Amino acid sequence: MDAARPEQLSPRSRSVGPDGEILLLFPADSPVVRAATHAQADELPAVLEITDVAPVSVPHRIRGRAWVSGWLTRAPGLAGPGSMMVRLEPGELYVDDLWGASPVDADAFAHADADPLVAHETELLQHLHSAHSEQVQELCALLGERSAAIAEADGTPARAVPLALDRFGLRVRFTGTRCFDARFDFPEPVTDITGLRRAMHTLFTAASH
Structure with a gap:
């Protein structure tokens, strides 16, 4: 049996359905599709791992990971040819993730609303980093006593x-000499x-005064 190619094992896209189900688009010849097709009782145990990587270059770039365990079934008629x-x-x-580690209730996940900025976050962070880096740097002024903890050895801000x-x-x-999230x-x-x-x-106005 030929080894599966990486692109056959990673979904081309993923989305969340109205009842909290996760819809994963695969190539038709993917081993995942083949396994779901031949699973007994139309149920195939599986675990989906998602890695969230910051869209800007920064130390410790992985912002979080999520694991979803459940059951796979085919969803015919929802994808195009191939x-x-x-x-x-x-x-x-x-x-x-950055907010801590914890289980997530499946019902709470199903009824959760997506953050209104999620579709724009990558572009917005990259824009802030490239066009407003000085203003982002000035936010250090809002940290009060904590600002001293992130200064370089010569006293300059990280x-x-x-x-x-x-x-x-x-x-x-x-x-800088150490990483600090605020x-x-x-x-x-x-x-x-x-x-x-x-x-x-x-925010920027408060930091500049």
Whole structure:
């Protein structure tokens, strides 16, 4: 039997269905599709591992990992020629990320709303890093006594890199002799890009005074 190619084992895309099921798009000749096709009782135990990598260059770039264990079945009719959609029904979920490590309730996952910034986070972080690095650096002024903990040996501030962004705030990683993450909360949760611009302006203004 020929060894499976890497692209046959990694989904081309993934999304979450209305009932919390995870829909995974694979090449039609993927061993995953073949196994799901021949599984007895239409149930194939499986574990999906997801690695979240920061979209900007920063030490310790992996922001988190998630594991979803459940059962795979085929979902015919949801993919075009040459592809097959596979449905993963979650049984257990576990997340280990910047906010901590904990299990996730399957029902809570099914009813959770996606963060309104998730589709734009990569672009926004890269823009902050390339076009507003000085303003991001100035956020160190909001850390109070903690700012001394991240200074270089000569007293200069450590480099600041925007690490994560969601509707509640911005996380920045300060890198130097040691790494230090700081969370800057927005005055209120944002719901769109317009609200984000206002929230970021408020943060930058507070840091510059």
